[in-house]
Amino acid sequence: MQAKRSMFYLRTVFASLMRRRSRLLVALLSITIGATILSGLVTIFYDIPRQMGQEFRSYGANMVLLPKGESGTISPEQLEAVRAILPTDDVIGVAPYRYDTIAINDLPFIIAGTDFAGAQAASPFWGITGEWPSGRNQALIGREIANTFRLEPGESVVVSGTNSEGEPFEKTFSVAGIVQTGGQEETFVFISIDDYGAVVGGEVAFDIVEMSVTSSGAGLEELVTAIGQETEGVTAQLVRRVTQSEDTVLSKLQSLVYLVTIVVLMLTMICVATTMMAVVAERRREIGLRKALGATNGSVVLNFLGECLAMGFVGGALGSLLGFGLAQLVSLQVFNRTIDFPLAIVPLTIFSSLVITTLACLLPVRNATKIDPAIVLKGE
Amino acid sequence: MPQMLLELKEITKSYGALDALKDVSFDVEQGEWLAIMGPSGSGKTTMMNIIGCMDKPSQGTVLLDGRDISQESARSLTTIRRDSIGLIFQQFHLINYLTAVENVMVAQYYHSLPDEAEALDALKRVGLEERARHLPNQLSGGEQQRVCIARALINRPQLILADEPTGNLDEANELKVLELLRELHQEGRTVIVVTHDPEVAQQARRTIVLEHGRVHEIRDNALAHQA
Ligand SMILES: Nc1ncnc2c1ncn2[C@@H]1O[C@H](COP(=O)(O)OP(=O)(O)O)[C@@H](O)[C@H]1O
Ligand SMILES: [Mg+2]
Numbered sequence: 001m002q003a004k005r006s007m008f009y010l011r012t013v014f015a016s017l018m019r020r021r022s023r024l025l026v027a028l029l030s031i032t033i034g035a036t037i038l039s040g041l042v043t044i045f046y047d048i049p050r051q052m053g054q055e056f057r058s059y060g061a062n063m064v065l066l067p068k069g070e071s072g073t074i075s076p077e078q079l080e081a082v083r084a085i086l087p088t089d090d091v092i093g094v095a096p097y098r099y100d101t102i103a104i105n106d107l108p109f110i111i112a113g114t115d116f117a118g119a120q121a122a123s124p125f126w127g128i129t130g131e132w133p134s135g136r137n138q139a140l141i142g143r144e145i146a147n148t149f150r151l152e153p154g155e156s157v158v159v160s161g162t163n164s165e166g167e168p169f170e171k172t173f174s175v176a177g178i179v180q181t182g183g184q185e186e187t188f189v190f191i192s193i194d195d196y197g198a199v200v201g202g203e204v205a206f207d208i209v210e211m212s213v214t215s216s217g218a219g220l221e222e223l224v225t226a227i228g229q230e231t232e233g234v235t236a237q238l239v240r241r242v243t244q245s246e247d248t249v250l251s252k253l254q255s256l257v258y259l260v261t262i263v264v265l266m267l268t269m270i271c272v273a274t275t276m277m278a279v280v281a282e283r284r285r286e287i288g289l290r291k292a293l294g295a296t297n298g299s300v301v302l303n304f305l306g307e308c309l310a311m312g313f314v315g316g317a318l319g320s321l322l323g324f325g326l327a328q329l330v331s332l333q334v335f336n337r338t339i340d341f342p343l344a345i346v347p348l349t350i351f352s353s354l355v356i357t358t359l360a361c362l363l364p365v366r367n368a369t370k371i372d373p374a375i376v377l378k379g380e
Numbered sequence: 381m382p383q384m385l386l387e388l389k390e391i392t393k394s395y396g397a398l399d400a401l402k403d404v405s406f407d408v409e410q411g412e413w414l415a416i417m418g419p420s421g422s423g424k425t426t427m428m429n430i431i432g433c434m435d436k437p438s439q440g441t442v443l444l445d446g447r448d449i450s451q452e453s454a455r456s457l458t459t460i461r462r463d464s465i466g467l468i469f470q471q472f473h474l475i476n477y478l479t480a481v482e483n484v485m486v487a488q489y490y491h492s493l494p495d496e497a498e499a500l501d502a503l504k505r506v507g508l509e510e511r512a513r514h515l516p517n518q519l520s521g522g523e524q525q526r527v528c529i530a531r532a533l534i535n536r537p538q539l540i541l542a543d544e545p546t547g548n549l550d551e552a553n554e555l556k557v558l559e560l561l562r563e564l565h566q567e568g569r570t571v572i573v574v575t576h577d578p579e580v581a582q583q584a585r586r587t588i589v590l591e592h593g594r595v596h597e598i599r600d601n602a603l604a605h606q607a
Contacts, residue, residue, distance in 0.1 A: 005493060
């Protein structure tokens with residue numbers, strides 16, 4: 001028997017939602033937007049600590065290797081010895097550099113031989129116009145050099161200097177790409193270590209090695225100490241600037257996310273509450289009629305609450321999907337990687353939007369219960 | 381002596397300084413058809429609201445089936461209204477997002493149990509079985525009023541209150557509505573109709589004429605017919 005009543009109740013709630021949908025669209029839209037932002041931010045936030053570990057490495061190396069002792073350089077063998085100490089999975093990028101001075105059109109610049117794959121991994125924040133060099137006789141030139149000589153990718157640059165034997169050389173490289181970093185790299189010409197050996201000569205060795213590893217804090221310091229003790233002629237140093245700011249930024253970001261979420265949820269609530277106020281005002285006669293037909297305050301509340309909850313559910317469900325889309329978009333744009341869909345976000349978002357819409361409906365529904373059935377005869 | 385369904389004793393309803401009703405007393409027999417007439421603002425609707433348990437008098441007592449409804453709480457008035465009164469309005473007051481049959485079922489829902497077959501029967505009775513699945517805005521005024529009547533009769537109330545039921549209808553629809561009210565009356569229901577139309581009032585056994593909130597005249601139409 002009760003089932004028949006519940007069925008009819010659902011039928012009227014559904015009819016109201018479907019046949020008056022244009023009226024409820026604004027409320028549904030705001031619930032959906034609120035839920036989208038909530039689930040999007042939570043998804044991103046859930047993923048951020050993972051993201052940030054990677055991301056801060058992307059802001060450059062967090063460890064540098066410097067030569068110690070007479071030789072003044074780091075040999076490939078020494079570099080291998082260091083790599084042996086580090087767990088393979090933790091090493092994101094290793095960028096060895098060998099420097100010398102050269103001239104372009106009689107203006108002095110620095111030429112750097114490097115391993116482009118390693119440099120790219122260790123410095124993903126470098127802004128490249130054109131391409132990373134992929135073969136011999138290709139160079140990556142700094143933005144400042146490109147601006148000075150009006151060079152574009154695809155054109156060539158002639159560098160001159162003195163090789164390790166003390167003989168002058170002049171060599172033409174094709175410009176694969178132009179690098180922008182905001183730092184001194186913009187006055188460098190980067191070439192592969194093989195080209196460097198061919199042009200400048202000397203034995204293969206590095207002036208500095210920049211490394212990006214995933215450990216941070218105490219773990220990183222332990223690695224640094226271990227490298228210093230276990231390898232001859234090499235010292236490791238932390239790049240403090242990056243590693244220390246990590247925690248501060250993370251916690252600031254965390255409070256920002258909380259703040260934005262709370263503001264958005266408040267706005268959603270206000271929007272739903274205003275819409276429902278208008279809906280109740282618009283349906284005064286219907287409410288009066290229902291009461292005249294014998295509806296108790298409880299059943300009037302039930303009717304409106306049913307509609308609110310239905311909207312909360314639909315908005316929450318839509319929002320959790322759209323929110324994932326948003327999170328994915330942000331992650332791709334900002335962190336350049338995809339995130340997995342955290343299933344738990346769906347019930348969480350739906351639950352939150354049910355709570356929000358219920359709270360938002362309380363005041364309007366209270367107004368509804370105050371409506372006097374006598375208005376139906378008076379025809380107000 | 382016939383049983384009284386309704387006894388009004390010196391009813392006064394005041395809105396501030398204004399008395400919408402003043403010392404109104406009359407009885408309505410079980411099964412009677414009573415018409416209420418009077419110029420606009422004379423207190424007809426105010427009286428219907430009091431009889432219909434939607435409002436309480438400022439002074440005086442109203443006995444509905446022997447029970448003093450002027451003293452009841454809002455909650456028990458709701459129950460009385462639900463169980464013994466059928467309302468018909470000049471503006472129909474159908475819920476605009478529900479179909480004709482769903483509108484009738486709303487009355488069942490609050491009274492006892494929604495029963496679609498029974499609601500369809502009621503619509504058939506007012507000649508609207510073809511229109512049961514239409515929304516109010518797809519129905520003519522006369523059809524809407526008949527849905528309203530089907531809704532008023534679905535729970536078999538003792539008392540049917542109609543406030544200017546033909547006020548918004550053309551002549552043909554007015555006749556249909558009057559015919560339906562006559563049938564309800566013949567079934568033994570008590571019918572109270574507020575009207576401006578002397579023809580409608582003629583159908584009733586008695587007419588109470590209000591003026592400025594007071595009973596101006598009680599006319600016995602049966603005697604008039606005989607004369
Ligand atoms: N809620 C109210 N507040 C103040 N005055 C009212 C209210 N309801 C009715 N009135 C007044 O009471 C008088 C009778 O109204 P009503 O019963 O609606 O008249 P009728 O239905 O005969 O046209 C009118 O003067 C009207 O303005
Ligand atoms: Mg009136």
